[in-house]
Amino acid sequence: MLCEEREMAKKEYVPLFETRKVKGRILFRCIAASIFLGICFIIMYRIRYFPVGGKAERWTWIGLFLSELWFSFYWLLTTVCRWNAVIRIPFIHRLSQRFGKELPGIDIFVCTADPLIEPPSLVVNTVLSMMAYDYPPEKLSVYLSDDGGSNLTFYAMLEAANFSKTWLPFCKKFQVESTSPEAYFRTASELVNVQEWLSVKKLYEDMKMRIETTTKLNQIPEYIQKQHKGFREWDFVLSKHDHQTILQILIDGRGTNAADIEGNPLPTLVYLAREKRPQYHHHFKAGSMNALIRVSSKITNAPIILNVDCDMYSNNSKTIKSSLCIFMDEEKGDEIGYVQFPQCFYNLTKNEIYGSSLRVMLQLEVLGFDANGGPSYMGSGCFHRRETLCGKKYEKNYKVDWKKINDKKVNESASFLEETCKVLASCTFEHNTPWGKEMGLKYGTPVEDVVTGMSIQCNGWKSIYLNPEREGFLGVAPITLLQNLVQHKRWVEGVLQLFFSRYCPLLYGHRKIPLKLQLIYSTHHLWAANCLATWYIVVVPCLCLLKGISLFPKISSPWVLPFVYVTFVHRAYSLAEFLWCGGTFRGWCNDQRMWLIKRTTSYLFAFFETILKLLGYSQLNFVVTAKVADEDVSKRYDQELIEFGAASPMFDILATLAMLNLFGSLGAIKKATMDADQDSKVLDQFGLQILLCLVLVTINLPVYQALLFRKDNGKMPTSVMYKSIVFALLACMLAMY
Numbered sequence: 001m002l003c004e005e006r007e008m009a010k011k012e013y014v015p016l017f018e019t020r021k022v023k024g025r026i027l028f029r030c031i032a033a034s035i036f037l038g039i040c041f042i043i044m045y046r047i048r049y050f051p052v053g054g055k056a057e058r059w060t061w062i063g064l065f066l067s068e069l070w071f072s073f074y075w076l077l078t079t080v081c082r083w084n085a086v087i088r089i090p091f092i093h094r095l096s097q098r099f100g101k102e103l104p105g106i107d108i109f110v111c112t113a114d115p116l117i118e119p120p121s122l123v124v125n126t127v128l129s130m131m132a133y134d135y136p137p138e139k140l141s142v143y144l145s146d147d148g149g150s151n152l153t154f155y156a157m158l159e160a161a162n163f164s165k166t167w168l169p170f171c172k173k174f175q176v177e178s179t180s181p182e183a184y185f186r187t188a189s190e191l192v193n194v195q196e197w198l199s200v201k202k203l204y205e206d207m208k209m210r211i212e213t214t215t216k217l218n219q220i221p222e223y224i225q226k227q228h229k230g231f232r233e234w235d236f237v238l239s240k241h242d243h244q245t246i247l248q249i250l251i252d253g254r255g256t257n258a259a260d261i262e263g264n265p266l267p268t269l270v271y272l273a274r275e276k277r278p279q280y281h282h283h284f285k286a287g288s289m290n291a292l293i294r295v296s297s298k299i300t301n302a303p304i305i306l307n308v309d310c311d312m313y314s315n316n317s318k319t320i321k322s323s324l325c326i327f328m329d330e331e332k333g334d335e336i337g338y339v340q341f342p343q344c345f346y347n348l349t350k351n352e353i354y355g356s357s358l359r360v361m362l363q364l365e366v367l368g369f370d371a372n373g374g375p376s377y378m379g380s381g382c383f384h385r386r387e388t389l390c391g392k393k394y395e396k397n398y399k400v401d402w403k404k405i406n407d408k409k410v411n412e413s414a415s416f417l418e419e420t421c422k423v424l425a426s427c428t429f430e431h432n433t434p435w436g437k438e439m440g441l442k443y444g445t446p447v448e449d450v451v452t453g454m455s456i457q458c459n460g461w462k463s464i465y466l467n468p469e470r471e472g473f474l475g476v477a478p479i480t481l482l483q484n485l486v487q488h489k490r491w492v493e494g495v496l497q498l499f500f501s502r503y504c505p506l507l508y509g510h511r512k513i514p515l516k517l518q519l520i521y522s523t524h525h526l527w528a529a530n531c532l533a534t535w536y537i538v539v540v541p542c543l544c545l546l547k548g549i550s551l552f553p554k555i556s557s558p559w560v561l562p563f564v565y566v567t568f569v570h571r572a573y574s575l576a577e578f579l580w581c582g583g584t585f586r587g588w589c590n591d592q593r594m595w596l597i598k599r600t601t602s603y604l605f606a607f608f609e610t611i612l613k614l615l616g617y618s619q620l621n622f623v624v625t626a627k628v629a630d631e632d633v634s635k636r637y638d639q640e641l642i643e644f645g646a647a648s649p650m651f652d653i654l655a656t657l658a659m660l661n662l663f664g665s666l667g668a669i670k671k672a673t674m675d676a677d678q679d680s681k682v683l684d685q686f687g688l689q690i691l692l693c694l695v696l697v698t699i700n701l702p703v704y705q706a707l708l709f710r711k712d713n714g715k716m717p718t719s720v721m722y723k724s725i726v727f728a729l730l731a732c733m734l735a736m737y
Contacts (some may be wrong), residue, residue, distance in 0.1 A: 016091055017326055020087050024580075038565045043068075074470075074526070087367055104406060107296045107301075107386075111144075113147040119215060122310060127326055131167075143296055154230060154271055157250055170196070196303070201523060228248075247272050247273075249268070249299070259383070268299070272425060283448075315471050315473060334399055337384070338463045343362075357583075372516040375463055381473040388459070389440060391459070419681060458513055482643075491527075528606040542693050545667065546668075578591065592699065660732070662704065
C-alpha cells in the first residue's frame, strides 16, 4: 500500500524548476575540436623546427613553446569544463500553488565594514531593498553586521526602520522591482500616482539628507541620541577596533507595534556590531558572518540564509521565491546546499570600459560549474541552508519537513534576546570550538567564500546557479583602473593561495566532488599563473624582432595556417559569445584590453606576493574597495575615459610594456623600409611578429593617450611617463646589443 502511494505521488510530481542544456553547445564543441587540432599542428611545428643556431634563438624558442603549452593546457581545462553547460528555470507560480502560506522564514545578512568607504546612505538602501521583497514580512528578517562599529551606521539604520513603514507598502502597492529607493527614484520613468510618488520621494530625500549630514559632521546630534537607548552603547566604545558587542533589535517583527502605515506587519530588523579587542583576531568578513549565524539562530533561526554585501541591493522582488523553487523541490531540492546568483552592477558604461560585467563568465562559463556539481560560493547574492553553513553533511535519505520547521517559534522578548545573545558575538566565544574550521565560514584566507562553498560541496551537498532575466542583485563596480586592478589582485591572490594550501581542489576535493568540478575550481585558482606566459608573449617577441630573431613561421610557409586559424577563430568566437551575451563590439575590445592589463599587472603582483607568503615574507590582509568617488572621476568614467591619475607600480609596468611594443613596432617598420630590396623578405620572415606588436600597440592606444596627450587629472602621472620611456629604451638597447 505504501509503495502504491509513493508511485502515485511520483506520477503527480511536478518539478519546481527545470534543467535545460545550453543552446549552441554543438557549435561550441565543433569549434573547440578544430582549435584543438590547430594547437596540435602548432606543437608539431615547435618541435620539428627547433632552432639549431645560437643560444639566444634556442632559449627564446623554448620559452615561447612553454608559454604556448601553458595557454593550450589552460584553454583545454576551460573547454572541458564548459562541455556540458546547463541552465536552471524556476517556476514561481507552482511554488505559491503548492506551499501557499507554508513558506519558510528567511534571514538576510548584510555586511559592512567602514562608514567612510561604504557610506551609511548606501547601506540603508541595501537594507530597505531587502526588507521590501515580495515575501510574507513576518517570515523575513534582516540583520546588519557593522564591523566598523559606527554610531553613524546605527543612526542610519534607525532612519531606515522608520522610513520602511512608508516604503514597504509603496513597493507592494505599485509592484516596485528595484526596491532600493535610490535606484528606484533614479530610474523610474512612469509616475503611477504623481502625488504619492512625490511624497514618498521627498520623505526619502529628507532621510538621505539627514544621514549624509550626520556622516559629514561625524557626529550624532544630542536630541537624536536621546530618542533611542542604543546610542548609550557608544559611551563604552573606545574605538572601532576596541568595543563590546552592540546588539539592537530595531524592529521586532513578532510584535503588534511592528506595522507599516497601512497596518501590515514589518520584517524584523537587527543591528549587530560584534565585540572587537586588539588582542583578538576578528577574521574579517568570515568572522562577521559567523557571528550573524549564531545570533540569528537565537532570534529568528530561519532555515534559509541570504547574504549580500552592503552595496548589492535587490533588483528583483521575486528572487527569494526563485531560490525556494530550488530548495523546496520534492525530488531534487533536498540535496541542494546553496543557490548562487550572479554579481551584477548598475553603474556600468555602455561599452564597459573596465570589463567589469564579466558577462561571458557569468552567463556561460559558470553554467559549466552548474553541470558538474554546482557553482562556487561567490560571497554575495547567495542563499544557504542554515544547516550547511553549520557544517552538516548531506545524507542520502535526507528530507526536509518544511511544516515542522515553520512551527518553530522564539518566545523570548526583544530586550531579553538583546542581552543574552551578546555573548554569541564576543571575541572569546569561538575559542576551542569548530567555528571557522568545521562550522561557519572558514578562516585563514582572504577568499573565505570560495573555501566555504567548496567545503559544503565536499560534505556531499550540491549547489545551483540561477541567472534570471531580470538581475537578482545589483552592486557598484569600481570606476577607476587602480581600484579595479587592486580588487582583482585580491581575488586572484586569494584563490592562488588556496591552490597551494590544503584547500587545493585536487587534494581537498579528491573523491568528494567530481573530477570536472575539481578542474573547474583549478582553472579559477590558477588565474594569476597566467601572468608569466602573458608577460613572455608581450615582451620577448618584441625584443626578438629588434634583434632579428624569428619566432614564428614565414608568411609564405604553410605552417603559418594553424597559427592564423587558432588565433582568428578563437578570438572571433570570443567576440560572438560577447555579443550574444548582450555586449557591444567596443565592449569586447575593452574586455580584451582589460584581460591583457590584468594579466600583466595585478595578476603578476598577486602571483609573486603569493610566493612571498608561502616563503613567510608577507602576512594576510584584507582590502575593502571604495564605493564612492569624486565628481570629476565619475564624469570621466561616464565619458568612458580610463582613469589612471595616481602613481602606482602597476602603472609603471603597464606603461613600460606599452612603450616597449611601440618602440619594437617602430624598429620593425624602420628595418622594413630602409632597404627596399629586403622589404618583402623582412615582412615574410617577421610578418607574424610585427602583427603581434601592432596588435599590442592598438590595444595600448588609451595608455599612449594617457601618457602623452591627455591634460585632465585622469592622465598618467609624469613620473610614470619618464620611467616607462627610460625602462623601455633600456630594454631595447640591451636586446640589440
